[in-house]
Amino acid sequence: MTEVLWKNLAKDIDDLTKISDEIDADLVEHNEDPSAHGQTNEAIEVHRVGEILDHLNGSTTGIKLAVSGKVADAIVAASGGDYTDIQSAIDAGKKAIFVKRGTYSLDADIVIPSDVSIFGEDKYDTIIDLNGDHQIKSVGDTPYITGTITATNGSAILVGSGTLWLANLAVNDFIVFHRNVYKITAVTDNTHITVDIVYKGKTKSLISYNAGTFKYDVDVSNFTISGHDVSSAKGAVYLYGVVKSHLNNLIIKDNDLSYSYGVYLDHSFNNVFFDLKVSNNGSRGISLNYSDNNILSNIAANNNGYVGLFLNYSDNNILSNITANSNNNNGIYLQRSEDNTLSNIITNHNNGNGFVSYLSHRSIFSNITANFNNTHGFSLVDNNHSVISNVECNGNGSYGVYLQGSDDNVLSGMVVRKNDHYGILLYDSNYNVVSGNKVMDNSQAANNTYSEIILAVTSTYNIISNNNIRCTQANKSAYGIREDTVADDWNLVHGNTVRGAVTAQISLQGVNSVNADNI
Numbered sequence: 001m002t003e004v005l006w007k008n009l010a011k012d013i014d015d016l017t018k019i020s021d022e023i024d025a026d027l028v029e030h031n032e033d034p035s036a037h038g039q040t041n042e043a044i045e046v047h048r049v050g051e052i053l054d055h056l057n058g059s060t061t062g063i064k065l066a067v068s069g070k071v072a073d074a075i076v077a078a079s080g081g082d083y084t085d086i087q088s089a090i091d092a093g094k095k096a097i098f099v100k101r102g103t104y105s106l107d108a109d110i111v112i113p114s115d116v117s118i119f120g121e122d123k124y125d126t127i128i129d130l131n132g133d134h135q136i137k138s139v140g141d142t143p144y145i146t147g148t149i150t151a152t153n154g155s156a157i158l159v160g161s162g163t164l165w166l167a168n169l170a171v172n173d174f175i176v177f178h179r180n181v182y183k184i185t186a187v188t189d190n191t192h193i194t195v196d197i198v199y200k201g202k203t204k205s206l207i208s209y210n211a212g213t214f215k216y217d218v219d220v221s222n223f224t225i226s227g228h229d230v231s232s233a234k235g236a237v238y239l240y241g242v243v244k245s246h247l248n249n250l251i252i253k254d255n256d257l258s259y260s261y262g263v264y265l266d267h268s269f270n271n272v273f274f275d276l277k278v279s280n281n282g283s284r285g286i287s288l289n290y291s292d293n294n295i296l297s298n299i300a301a302n303n304n305g306y307v308g309l310f311l312n313y314s315d316n317n318i319l320s321n322i323t324a325n326s327n328n329n330n331g332i333y334l335q336r337s338e339d340n341t342l343s344n345i346i347t348n349h350n351n352g353n354g355f356v357s358y359l360s361h362r363s364i365f366s367n368i369t370a371n372f373n374n375t376h377g378f379s380l381v382d383n384n385h386s387v388i389s390n391v392e393c394n395g396n397g398s399y400g401v402y403l404q405g406s407d408d409n410v411l412s413g414m415v416v417r418k419n420d421h422y423g424i425l426l427y428d429s430n431y432n433v434v435s436g437n438k439v440m441d442n443s444q445a446a447n448n449t450y451s452e453i454i455l456a457v458t459s460t461y462n463i464i465s466n467n468n469i470r471c472t473q474a475n476k477s478a479y480g481i482r483e484d485t486v487a488d489d490w491n492l493v494h495g496n497t498v499r500g501a502v503t504a505q506i507s508l509q510g511v512n513s514v515n516a517d518n519i
Contacts, residue, residue: 110128114216261280327350
């Protein structure tokens with residue numbers, strides 16, 4: 001049977017012209033029409049040049065597009081734009097503001113409201129000079145956090161306990177809990193509100209929350225930001241009470257030698273920072289304070305006056321692909337910040353510690369490089385119930401890995417070598433698992449003085465297992481694995497391979513500790 005193709009069919013029963021012939025005729029007529037793609041010398045007319053279905057360079061210009069078709073609804077430029085400064089465009093109610101190349105020196109803060117995007121033409125050549133103590137900022141309300149809520153699966157109604165919502169919340173405010181942001185659609189009374197999305201999690205009571213009139217959808221991208229000179233701690237970029245916003249593709253540098261933060265995120269939730277280079281700021285590169293559920297990725301926080309990246313009371317954040325090198329104190333410091341996930345971190349050559357987690361429980365730290373820091377490579381201080389894996393700590397000035405007052409943590413897959421003092425020190429730390437690590441050639445500051453792994457100051461009920469421990473350098477550790485006193489007891493040391501220590505390969509002091517199946 002002959003295959004029937006649609007192009008060979010007649011147009012209809014009364015017109016036997018083939019469909020393909022009709023299409024060809026229409027194309028000829030279209031191409032012969034001088035106004036089909038605009039009149040001669042109009043930009044869009046260039047589209048007719050060349051038999052291609054693409055827009056050649058220069059074939060379209062913004063002036064030929066309706067406002068609804070433009071990426072931006074305002075252009076800021078030294079000349080030839082809609083405005084000459086960013087704040088004027090914001091004050092005129094513009095929502096998508098494109099800033100042409102140039103240096104824009106501020107004589108006041110840039111204050112960004114909700115639902116506004118500001119984007120530069122090129123991050124290297126579009127420069128915002130803060131010119132003293134001015135900031136780029138967006139400021140919402142202080143969160144209302146009194147009482148707790150009950151969220152029921154399948155319901156959009158939240159029930160409060162100890163809450164006074166009528167006086168403190170309103171329609172179109174936001175409430176943040178369980179890592180999600182909800183918009184409030186009704187405030188029924190002091191203990192009942194309705195949100196825009198049905199709650200899909202497990203029914204639960206006594207949930208803490210943050211709620212209020214937050215700024216939202218604030219986006220800043222493609223700039224160099226510098227020139228912040230302040231006499232007290234302030235952020236060159238400052239976001240307070242902000243949700244669902246973005247900082248992207250920014251260089252934030254050379255801001256005050258003593259006080260300035262590059263980025264200060266305060267009481268803000270569910271924001272995304274991507275591709276930021278934050279360097280040579282006077283105090284902290286990036287600081288999060290009481291800010292939860294944020295994502296930071298592709299961040300370089302180097303050469304800052306105090307710490308590269310600092311989290312304080314900030315929970316459930318995800319940080320990945322971070323470098324924090326050559327800062328004047330610590331590379332990365334977490335303080336009282338729980339349930340965070342940090343991965344693919346490089347924190348080298350800092351004047352203090354590479355990585356510190358203090359009172360920051362139930363966190364996951366993986367793929368971390370902490371080398372050649374002046375003090376310790378990786379430290380947990382009063383930090384419990386965390387999982388640490390694939391950490392490399394080499395050549396640090398004191399300890400490679402340091403646990404102080406930290407319990408119920410798991411440390412595995414680490415490479416710890418050539419640190420000046422101890423390789424791994426557990427100090428008053430209990431119920432930890434240290435397993436499957438390579439620990440070698442530590443004690444580089446002095447021969448026969450330190451240990452590759454040591455448990456001290458009442459470190460009990462730890463499992464030290466399946467570690468590969470070697471001493472091959474001129475300065476060797478006194479012990480491969482050592483309990484410091486009889487108070488370090490009830491530890492299980494099992495299945496380790498230990499070679500080359502000067503005084504003893506394994507030395508346990510606790511009467512109830514177990515030394516078994518080690519080589």
